[in-house]
Amino acid sequence: MLTFLIRRFLQIIPVMIGVTLAVFLLMHLIPGDPAQIMAGEKADEAQVEQMRENLGLNDPLHEQYLRYVGNAIQGDLGTSIRTNRPVVNEIFDSRIWITMELAFWGTVLAVVFGLIAGIISATRKYSFADVSLMVVALFGMSMPNFWLGIMLIYFFSVNLGWFPIVGWDSWKHMVLPVITIGSGGAAIIARMTRSSMLEVLDNDYIRTAHAKGVSERLVIYKHALRNALIPVVTVVGLQFGTLLGGAVITETVFAVNGIGRLVIDAIKARDFPMVQGAILVCAVAFVFVNFLVDIAYRLINKRIDLN
């Protein structure tokens, strides 16, 4: 297990190089001159040149990249143009934690509801429960986040008054955004669990378990689920990435001050260091979550070997 952890950890390095490279190149891919954009439209030639010099844009590309990575490792992601504060502070002072909270509870909701629905569906194949759950899952998958969010606000906040419409102060504020962001994942996990479970239940070792006199409950939860979870775990990891992306929309709909909104505001204000920083942090979080997923995967499926 230790060698597995070390080896898996080392695999993160090339991924991180790719991520930082992509984020770094963003700066150079935006149309126009970054220095010009940052200095503002009214800046004269000298001011733009000064900006270019400040940003180090006159240096060779590889030097710029190494400097960027070096700074990033030391926790320096540049300074926000809009607020003039360090990007790191903008992100970590509160924004990222709100998004992480949202994504975490969204994942919990997706996993719990997805698994329960998937198991019920698979064990009662073609029953009324199965068909209705899968129809609901289809809705969950096809419904755009922003629309679901608005509908939830309309029914539960405006009409029924059960939950506040915007903000992020108490658990009551969290309910609707978490449902909005987690429902798609729940639907995918439910369908995935169902099909994976059905496949596993058809296996010879399930028949062996029955022939041993194992009870139906144990056959499902001990023998089948553990095997059925293998593909599901992968989906959960990928889902977390979608969740981070979904945060941009959900946070906008519910006016939650997370990193998603930060990115939107930064893009609107052409605050490039901010955009870069936020994307980098999200990418690192995604890589880290997938690292955890791989560990979980390994714990379930003993056959996984990085060789």
Place this chain on the structure above:
Amino acid sequence: MSDLNKNKILEVKNLCTSFFTDEGEVKAVDGVNFFIEKGKTVGIVGESGSGKSITSLSILRLIQEPAGKIVNGEIVFKGENLLEKSKKEMRSIRGNNISMIFQEPMTSLNPTMTCGEQIAESIRIHQKLGRKEAKEKAIEMLKLVGIPSPEKRVKQYPFELSGGMRQRVMIAIALACNPELLIADEPTTALDVTIQAQILDLIRNLQKELGTSLMIITHDLGVVAEMCETVAVMYCGKIVEYADVKTILTNPKHPYTIGLLNSVPRHDQVYDGDLPVIKGSVPSPFNLPKGCRFVSRCPHAKDICHNQLPELKTMDDGNQVRCWIHTESWEKQEEEVASNS
């Protein structure tokens, strides 16, 4: 109860198991009767699709409903009809009184559980032993089935073992609770020839040692010759010949049994060209012939065979055959043909 009945550990009476598909009912097992005596071995022989595996799954009531269903018959185990048992009672019999070994050792073990866990599981369910005692018993079972360094193997996963080893683990699971009846569904089909012999030896020795009755399902007449005392030959869901092993191997009565035996290559015979085969193929289960089910492939078939299904007739020596040749009607028909021409 007569002496014979007392000795019967299992008696299958008029067993009918069907599968219900969109195209109609498939009578996979259609009125099968046989019994197994204590400590004895019965072989069920037949081609794929003859209903031999379904018969064995029916005994443990492992047919997957609702697609498949036991529609008729009795399965009497130690004087009690298993078809009248509740689900819970059946669970306490499976793996405890009656155990089963399956054909595919590669896929019959759970890939996410260690071998030890899988053996210990049935011990814990049926003998109510604690975790530690069950583990010790699992190691003991691995030793019994001849797995070297069982203390190490007990912690290994199925993918770390070879096919032969896995089948040994399957046997260990099946015998863990000392069952009175062991059903082995083609236990050696998926294994190499050398491993086959080892596994058969192992089963036979353990059977002797533990006094288990054995029902062995196979299409390999070599296995039958090695292991069985009585043999039931099945074709399209029905028993066509039911006799002691010596009769089956040396003096078979049913044309199908004769065909099966002829198609086994013999070391003392020279063949120029191909091996003898049974011509044709098994009829579709949706479209079985009205008369004898073997009629389309039988070299002796006459009108009566096409029109009427023969009964399983008990011969003078007590063996049973389902064929018109061995009835009076056959001679009558011969005479009719002779007088007509």
